[in-house]
Amino acid sequence: MNDWIDIGTLADIPRLGARTLDTPLGEVAVFRTGDDDVFALINKCPHKNGPLSEGIVMGRKVACPLHNWVIDLNSGEAQAPDEGCTTTLPLKQDGDRLLLGLVVSTKKVAHG
Amino acid sequence: MNSVPRQRLVVIGNGMAGMRTVEELLRRAPVRYDITVFGAEPHPNYNRIMLSSVLAGEKQIDDIVINPLSWYAEAGITLHTGDPVVAIDAKAKIVTSASGKAVPYDKLLLATGSKPLMPPLPGLELPGVVAFRDIADTDAMLKAAEAKQRAVVIGGGLLGLEAAWGLKRRGMPVALVHLMPTLMERQLDVEAGGMLQKDLTERGLHFFTSGQTERVLGEAKAEGVVLADGRSIPADLVVVAIGIRPNVDMGKAAGLDINRGIVVGDDMATSDPDIYAVGECVEHRGQVFGLVAPLWEQAKVCAARLAGDTVATYATPALSTRLKITGIDVFSAGKLAAEDDGDEEVVFRDATKGVYRKLVVRDNKLVGAVMYGDVADGGWYFDLIKGDTDVTELRDRLIFGQSFADAGCCGGAKGSIDVAAMADDTQVCGCNGVSKGAIVSAITEKGLTTLDEVRAHTKASASCGMCTPQVQAILSFVTGADAAAPEAMCKCTDHGHDFVRHAIIDQHLKTQDAVRKVLGWKTEDGCAKCRPALNYYLLCAWPGEYVDDYRSRFINERVHANIQKDGTYSVVPRMWGGLTTPDELRAIADVADKFQIPTVKVTGGQRIDLLGVKKQDLPAVWADLNKAGLVSGHAYSKGLRTVKTCVGSEWCRFGTQDSTGLGVKLEKLMWGSWTPHKVKLAVSGCPRNCAEATIKDIGIICVEAGYDMVIGGNGGIEVRVTDPLVRLSTEDEVLEYSAAFMQLYREEGRYLERTAPYVERVGLAYIKKRILEDDAGRKALYARFLFSQSYAQNDPWAERASGGVDSHEFQPLAVVN
16 A cells, blocks of 8 residues: 555544545545544445435444445445445544545455 | 043133233143133223323223234133123032123132222212223223313322323323322332422422322312312312222122132132132232232232142242333332341432432342332342342442443443343243243244234233333344334334433433433444434424534435435425515526526425535525525425415405415424424415315415314325314414424424324324313413524525535545546
8 A cells, every 4th residue: 555645634524424535436435433433435325326425424334315224434334134335445544634545455346 | 631521711800810811721721621701891801000001192092902802712712891790609600790691610710800999088979080990990081181171189109190190191280199298108218209209290290298188079070179188179080099909799709708808829719619819809818919910920820720730839929110101210129118227228319310229238138129210220120139139249339230230240231131141030021920031932933023023922021111121132132133122213222212302301411422321322322313313302302502413414404405316416495485586586597507407396395496406516506595585495304394375365266365475474483493304384275275285284274264274184105184173263373373283293293203193193182182272381382482493593505605504514525636
């Protein structure tokens, strides 16, 4: 992983919320949990491409605003009984800066 | 056993104890008897202890039926309802009913229950005086409540309090007279009884403790009661609930030994070896019974004996008590206080939270528990008492409850129910005497997957419901699925919507965190189901105080637009009463051009929908619309949507009143309000009803004589025509009554419950009582609505277009090349 892109600070993202940005890989949603963990996912629900950034964040999950699929922020997997997976992207915190890795991990390619 | 010819069993009494015995008997010896049951009441077997929930409007009669008529038929039981037995010939072994049926028996079971204890007071025979014992009594009380009269309840024990609360819930002013200085003195200590009285007083009940009733006032009907100290309390309904006494009539008729009750031995047989007795009619070792748990035990023993068992014996189990008043949690078991120097009392008290618990410890064993406010650990304490468990190890932490005590010794998770560690013979449901093992085998053998199924098959948690979390946990444990209880708000909690709402008010919970902490949520930040609900409940309960949590809003309410399938949004400006102007239309046209909005459509609610707006364009679109005076139409909200109108008397040759103008007034009054679900209104100018007011949440139909107000209608999947509520004569009345109904729905509707199911749930009679019959109550509702509106009527578009509210919503986090 070489190219880490600075996308802002933790404070830019509301707690239990998300912000989005356009990238060459498509729109990416960056989530912040209640305990200040951050996750980056391609902003598409594996079900009908709903914008996950607009969903309600709970624990380490988000509920898609279109049809309420629940997606795990860490793995991108849909919660059973639904099946599908959203692509996740590497994201790390360096001090208060958020660094996004614009590489899709091969094992996490969407298969839904 | 099949070779033995069938014997004849006659059961007198179709109540809980009798039928439980029959159920147990059928389980043990399904073909041993031909069974005939006589019941005095004209109903199938029902759960008498749930009558208070029927009275309070939380359950219907149908909900409390234990065995429907089909059950008797399937089990081959001959049932005679409404036909009491009037004579027993114990020598010839024949019973005779009121209608003249003579039925011979080999074994007879008496389960005639109890009669209400009536004090020797003058005036008790007057119409308007009732007991609280059966469906007929409950019906009489409901009828009185419908007429919105005043009630006095005599008796401050379990039954009296539940009766008083039920009547209060039905909208009656209620006073309660209790002979003793504190309430429920047999189950609660002075401290807990005092807290109970304080809480119920805050809820509007009036108490006359240390009050000895001297007589019932009135000549043709009850008009009140007079106390020994001279005080008099006016009332149209007098409920006597001071206790019960065994109904021994049949025992006497059969010539059995009678004391206070029909005397039975440890085998549940009476002095005639072919006649058994169970339930509240019996006396066992000098004790008579009023709580349900011993009845189940008696039924079990009696059924065993009837099935041929010669060793089963009855011993009265330890008893616990719970009060069925929604939102008030009281639990007690065993000793209420230390009885001598050897006993220790451990007391925990948090006055702010209204929590109190007292434990009585004797010889290192728990012998008593009294709890108020938070009773979650009641079952655990009760197990310790029944199990005669040595608590030396737990002693220091005992008062803080199971999770804390366990955490100290074996690391148990807080608030969780450890099903795996529960022994198979642990009694889970105290009301119905169901063990963990019985529940597990029912689930596995019958493939049960829902709480309702488990209740149907085992009766666990089907009575008072206190053990619902445990039953649910066992179900989840066995099936491995989180089968949510139907009444729970979501998987984060076992509590239902109504419970949570009451707790928010009663315990002054003002933040979501407080609700989740105090009510024991299983998740840190809730979920997509409960968060929006809690946010609404708090907003409704504490207008101006609670700060709306936009992270607990669905996207539409968060960005004040409707998300579409492609992730774009639709924007609907408000058009008051369906009126618009050329300027507004020009502004809408300009916006559509400027932002290349692909679709412009007229909605069913008489306004214009701009579809396909990109999220980042929303603030600019709103700013342009605002400039023309257009504001949010809240087409996205669980709140007031639109007020549809026809043209009315201003233009229409049939119009009787100014329906358009009234529609505008209603919309100006109600816009911006948050409600449990969306709310739509319509005003029609004449009975031709061109605005389709009869399928709206609130509809007004103008007539020559005034305005007909109709409520609870719904288009959509399940069309429901409104119920007529009232004819009003002025526009001001329309505004007041409509807002009062709106507020009632806001305060009582469950989140995502529309007015149609709400009205069906509470009943039109109840709405009438609150809106029509209680003038002061209606005005108070109206005032609360106006107060709430004073904080709600801010255009969310303006706040976001120029006010900078939630600006992060509409801007990218970063720009990446």
